[in-house]
Amino acid sequence: MHERQPEIEEAAVPAVRGRAIVITSGKGGVGKTTTTANLGTALAMRGARVALVDADIGLRNLDIVLGLESRVKHHLLDVIEGGATLDEALVPSKYTESLMLLAAAQHREKDEVPTEAMTALIERLRERFDYVLVDCPAGIEHGFRNAVAGAQEAIVVCTPEVSAVRDVDRVIGLLGNRFKPQLIVNRLRPQLVKRGKMLSVEDVNAILRLPLLGVIADEPEIIITTNKGEPLALRRDGATGAAYHAMAAKIAGEDVAAPTVEARESFFGRVGAFFGGKA
Amino acid sequence: MIEFLKRLFGPSDSGATAKQRLQLVLMTDHLALAPEMIEAMKRELVEVISRYVEVDREKVEVDFERHDHALAMMANVPILGVARPSERAPERAPEAPAPVLAAEPVAAGPQPLQQRKRRKKAQRAPA
Numbered sequence: 001m002h003e004r005q006p007e008i009e010e011a012a013v014p015a016v017r018g019r020a021i022v023i024t025s026g027k028g029g030v031g032k033t034t035t036t037a038n039l040g041t042a043l044a045m046r047g048a049r050v051a052l053v054d055a056d057i058g059l060r061n062l063d064i065v066l067g068l069e070s071r072v073k074h075h076l077l078d079v080i081e082g083g084a085t086l087d088e089a090l091v092p093s094k095y096t097e098s099l100m101l102l103a104a105a106q107h108r109e110k111d112e113v114p115t116e117a118m119t120a121l122i123e124r125l126r127e128r129f130d131y132v133l134v135d136c137p138a139g140i141e142h143g144f145r146n147a148v149a150g151a152q153e154a155i156v157v158c159t160p161e162v163s164a165v166r167d168v169d170r171v172i173g174l175l176g177n178r179f180k181p182q183l184i185v186n187r188l189r190p191q192l193v194k195r196g197k198m199l200s201v202e203d204v205n206a207i208l209r210l211p212l213l214g215v216i217a218d219e220p221e222i223i224i225t226t227n228k229g230e231p232l233a234l235r236r237d238g239a240t241g242a243a244y245h246a247m248a249a250k251i252a253g254e255d256v257a258a259p260t261v262e263a264r265e266s267f268f269g270r271v272g273a274f275f276g277g278k279a
Numbered sequence: 280m281i282e283f284l285k286r287l288f289g290p291s292d293s294g295a296t297a298k299q300r301l302q303l304v305l306m307t308d309h310l311a312l313a314p315e316m317i318e319a320m321k322r323e324l325v326e327v328i329s330r331y332v333e334v335d336r337e338k339v340e341v342d343f344e345r346h347d348h349a350l351a352m353m354a355n356v357p358i359l360g361v362a363r364p365s366e367r368a369p370e371r372a373p374e375a376p377a378p379v380l381a382a383e384p385v386a387a388g389p390q391p392l393q394q395r396k397r398r399k400k401a402q403r404a405p406a
Contacts, residue, residue, distance in 0.1 A: 199298060
């Protein structure tokens, strides 16, 4: 790019920069933060250096999901405004070496973050980490634009609901072609899909038409692990943990088989389906 | 009877309902986000109709109406004049059927071209 000899400062920048991936959805409450925490954990467990950035200024949550709420001393705006260095603000994960969190400012407004500053911050993180996952706030306003600004890739999280798909459709339109968005269908209930009472992954993606990164079933263990502040992906043995690890492998460029979520119906579920199910 | 049984054994698949509602809502969303596409469609629509009848271009209205299960385009195209049938001739697009023949039911399946031409001639002769 530069024809002239690079100056010393430029030469100090590593040639290979990490990938900044924004995790977004438009609609709130579909599981962006949980997805960010688990994907970050799974990527870090593969040995990658991962920074998780909570871009939801004013509604900080990623620290809670990671169980790091008591360790956050500085936040993203501190770094941008010079109140703290990046090293002071980055909080290491309790469980996973090489995973670090940059928390959002809790008592500030999204509008206070200039987009250029946000982009510059993500660039700095890309110099030090293999992956920078940005947890995007709900909505499509300033906070969304900021979260997206520094990213090169996007992962959209969608639940099998009319409202969520509609919002993701809008977000895809706003993202354009630049971010190569991939889809995670979250909170799928295979039993309901089987009985025709929920949109299937195929239904959702017939509309969104994105490369499918993965499918996460609606499991109680996600709520339990979130309660404890221990990302589910710390364990690979369960179906959901394995699904996050499969997604991480796919992000890393491995050829992973197409994700499936089996309907594991309980006896009572079957009885219910037999009597009250499909008309 | 089937309806009664359906009602007795629970509602029909709500997943299918969700799918249908989603498709409809997205069609409406996409239309709302593409005013220039609607304008382009309106222009072409007027152009096609104008080949056959004289249209009041200023007063053409195109609207989209949403019903429970479908989206419909409603076009209001005021017609200023219709030429006498004998004066009408396809000015453009020779592929398109002449207005007189437009009412002819479209034959199902492919038809040899020659045969179709002959039929056209046969129809035109008595007129």
